[in-house]
Amino acid sequence: MYSNWPDLFLQALQETLEMTLAAGAIAFVAGLPLGLVLVASAPGGIWEHRWINSILGAVVNAFRAVPFIVLLVALIPLTRLIAGTSIGTEAAIVPLAIGATPYYARIAEVSLREVDQGLIEAVKSMGGGRWTIVREVLVPEALPGLLSGFTVTLVTMIGASAMAGAIGGGGLGDLAIRYGYQRFNTGIMVGVIIVLIALVSLVQLGGDRLARLFDHR
Amino acid sequence: MSSRIGRRHPETIVPLEDMPDLHAPASVPDGPVVRLGNVGKKFGTVTALHDVTFEVQRGEILGIIGRSGAGKSTLIRCLNGLEKPDRGRVEILGQDIVPLTESALQQVRGRIGMIFQHFNLLSTKTVEQNVALPLKIAGTPRPERTARVRELLELVGLSDKAQVYPAKLSGGQKQRVGIARALAAHPALLLCDEATSALDPETTLSILNLLRDINRRLGLTIVLITHEMSVVRAIADRVIVMDQGRIVEEGDVWQVFAAPEAALTQRLIGSQTSELPSALRDGLRNDWTQGAHLVLRVQLSGDAAQRPVLAEMTRDLDVLPVMLNATVQHVQEQAVASFVVAFADAGEALARRVGDYLAARVSRLEVLGYVQQLA
Numbered sequence: 001m002y003s004n005w006p007d008l009f010l011q012a013l014q015e016t017l018e019m020t021l022a023a024g025a026i027a028f029v030a031g032l033p034l035g036l037v038l039v040a041s042a043p044g045g046i047w048e049h050r051w052i053n054s055i056l057g058a059v060v061n062a063f064r065a066v067p068f069i070v071l072l073v074a075l076i077p078l079t080r081l082i083a084g085t086s087i088g089t090e091a092a093i094v095p096l097a098i099g100a101t102p103y104y105a106r107i108a109e110v111s112l113r114e115v116d117q118g119l120i121e122a123v124k125s126m127g128g129g130r131w132t133i134v135r136e137v138l139v140p141e142a143l144p145g146l147l148s149g150f151t152v153t154l155v156t157m158i159g160a161s162a163m164a165g166a167i168g169g170g171g172l173g174d175l176a177i178r179y180g181y182q183r184f185n186t187g188i189m190v191g192v193i194i195v196l197i198a199l200v201s202l203v204q205l206g207g208d209r210l211a212r213l214f215d216h217r
Numbered sequence: 218m219s220s221r222i223g224r225r226h227p228e229t230i231v232p233l234e235d236m237p238d239l240h241a242p243a244s245v246p247d248g249p250v251v252r253l254g255n256v257g258k259k260f261g262t263v264t265a266l267h268d269v270t271f272e273v274q275r276g277e278i279l280g281i282i283g284r285s286g287a288g289k290s291t292l293i294r295c296l297n298g299l300e301k302p303d304r305g306r307v308e309i310l311g312q313d314i315v316p317l318t319e320s321a322l323q324q325v326r327g328r329i330g331m332i333f334q335h336f337n338l339l340s341t342k343t344v345e346q347n348v349a350l351p352l353k354i355a356g357t358p359r360p361e362r363t364a365r366v367r368e369l370l371e372l373v374g375l376s377d378k379a380q381v382y383p384a385k386l387s388g389g390q391k392q393r394v395g396i397a398r399a400l401a402a403h404p405a406l407l408l409c410d411e412a413t414s415a416l417d418p419e420t421t422l423s424i425l426n427l428l429r430d431i432n433r434r435l436g437l438t439i440v441l442i443t444h445e446m447s448v449v450r451a452i453a454d455r456v457i458v459m460d461q462g463r464i465v466e467e468g469d470v471w472q473v474f475a476a477p478e479a480a481l482t483q484r485l486i487g488s489q490t491s492e493l494p495s496a497l498r499d500g501l502r503n504d505w506t507q508g509a510h511l512v513l514r515v516q517l518s519g520d521a522a523q524r525p526v527l528a529e530m531t532r533d534l535d536v537l538p539v540m541l542n543a544t545v546q547h548v549q550e551q552a553v554a555s556f557v558v559a560f561a562d563a564g565e566a567l568a569r570r571v572g573d574y575l576a577a578r579v580s581r582l583e584v585l586g587y588v589q590q591l592a
Contacts, residue, residue, distance in 0.1 A: 116337070119339055122337035122338075125299060125330075126326065127325075137339060141341055143341065216340050216382040
C-alpha cells in the first residue's frame with residue numbers, strides 16, 4: 001500500500017465529482033431542451049416539424065451509437081478548441097458532456113412524452129400557447145421522471161468517467177486501472193470499488209428523494 | 218316517476234342565494250352563441266362529420282347525444298378550434314373561427330370553458346393553482362386572480378380544498394374543480410365533453426345539478442356531449458342526436474322524448490319508456506285469434522298528458538283496458554307518460570274502434586300485437 005493513499009483517493013474522488021457534476025449540469029441544461037424539441041416536433045406534437053424531428057433524432061442516435069471511449073478520442077480536436085487543452089480533468093468534461101447530452105435528451109423525451117395528452121388539451125382549451133404548455137404542463141408534470149432520468153444519467157456518467165483516464169482526466173476509475181490493475185494493488189482496487197458503490201448509492205438516494213418531492217400524483 | 222334534478226345529496230352545493238355575487242360574464246353580442254353551417258370533417262377515408270348545421274342560443278343547454286364514434290367528440294372540438302373542420306363555418310359569438318390563426322384562436326378559446334371526462338387537472342398544481350390557470354393565461358393580475366379563485370371555489374363548494382393536490386380528491390370533487398377552472402375567465406360558452414361519464418350515478422346527479430344551477434344563475438350557454446340519455450333528460454333544453462357524423466334528430470328534449478322519430482333515438486330512449494315483460498313479448502302475435510288480447514303502447518305528452526284519456530275511453534267506448542306497464546317522467550317540467558295496455562278478446566272491430574279513438578287523443582300509438590295469455 002502507498003503511504004499517501006488517502007490523498008490519492010481524495011484527489012481521484014474530487015476529479016470524478018468534478019467531471020460528472022460539470023458534465024451532468026451541461027447535459028441537463030442542453031438535454032432537456034433537446035428532449036422538449038424531440039417531443040414537440042414529433043407527429044401530433046405541439047410544434048410538429050417532420051424534418052427537424054427526424055434530423056434531430058438521427059443526430060442523437062449517431063452520438064449514442066458511438067462508444068464513449070471512441071467519442072473521447074474522436075472529439076479531441078473539439079476538446080482542444082473548447083477547453084484549450086486535450087488532456088486533464090477539465091478536458092474530459094467536454095466529451096463527457098457531449099456524450100451525456102443525447103443520452104439525457106432521450107430519457108427526457110420519454111418522460112415528456114408520457115405526459116397525459118388530455119392535460120395539454122385542457123391548457124389549449126384555456127387559450128394557452130406552446131410556451132404555456134411547456135411551462136405549465138410538460139415540464140412540471142414530467143418533473144419526477146426528468147429528475148429520475150437525471151439520476152440515471154449521473155450514475156452512467158460516473159461509470160463513463162472511468163475512461164477519462166485515457167486522456168489524463170484522472171478520477172476513481174483511472175486510479176483503479178493505474179494502481180489496482182497495472183500495479184497489481186488489490187487493496188486500491190477494492191477501495192475504489194467501495195467508494196464507487198457508496199457514491200452511486202448516494203446519488204441514487206438523493207435523486208429518488210428529489211423526484212418524490214415533486215411527485216403529487 | 219323519475220325525479221328531475223333538485224334532490225339534495227351529500228355533495229350538494231350551497232344554495233345559490235347564499236353565494237357571493239359573481240361578476241357578470243363579459244358582454245356577449247346578440248344572436249346565437251354558436252352557429253354551425255355545413256361543417257364537414259374527414260379523418261383519412263372516415264367521415265367524422267357530415268354537413269352538420271345547428272345553432273345554440275344564449276342561455277341554452279344543448280345536449281349532443283350519440284354512440285361512440287358518432288362524431289360528437291370531433292364536433293365539440295370544432296367549437297373551440299381544437300379540431301379544424303375541412304369545410305363549413307363555425308361561428309362563435311358571430312365570428313367564424315375556421316380561418317383563424319392559432320394565436321387568434323387562443324383569444325377565442327379564452328372565452329370558452331371546457332370540462333372533460335377525465336377532468337384533466339394538472340397533478341403538480343394545487344386546486345387553487347389549477348383554477349387560477351386560465352386567469353394566469355389571460356394575464357389577470359395576481360390579487361384579482363386570488364379573489365376570483367376564492368369565489369369560484371365557494372361556488373362549487375370546495376373552499377376548504379384550495380391547497381390540496383388533485384390526487385387527494387374524489388371524482389366528483391375533481392370535476393367540481395374542473396368546472397371552477399372552466400368558469401374562471403368568465404366564458405360565454407361552456408363545453409362539456411362526457412363530463413359525467415366517469416362518475417357514479419349519485420355524483421353525476423350532483424354535477425348535473427351544479428351545471429344547471431350555473432346555467433340558470435349566470436345565463437351561461439352550455440353544450441354537452443354524452444352517450445347517456447339520462448344526462449340529456451336531466452339538464453338539456455334541446456337535444457341533437459348524432460349517428461355516423463350526421464344529425465339524425467333535433468328538437469326540444471321533452472318533445473324528442475315524447476315522440477322520437479329516428480330509429481337511433483328510439484333505441485337510446487328505449488330503456489326509459491315502458492317495456493313489456495319478456496314473457497309477454499315472446500307471446501306476441503301479429504294476427505288475432507279467438508280469445509286473444511290486443512296489446513297497445515300509448516304515449517301521452519304535453520297537454521294530452523294532463524287529461525284522463527284512458528278513463529274517458531273506458532266511459533266512451535265501454536272497454537276495460539288492463540294496465541301492463543306504465544311510466545310517467547317529467548322532462549323539462551313536461552309530463553311524458555308511456556303505458557302498455559291490453560284489451561281482452563279484442564277482435565278486429567274493437568281494435569279499430571280503440572285505435573281510432575286513441576289515435577285522435579294521444580301523442581303516439583303503437584300496436585304491439587295480440588297475446589293469448591296476459592300472465
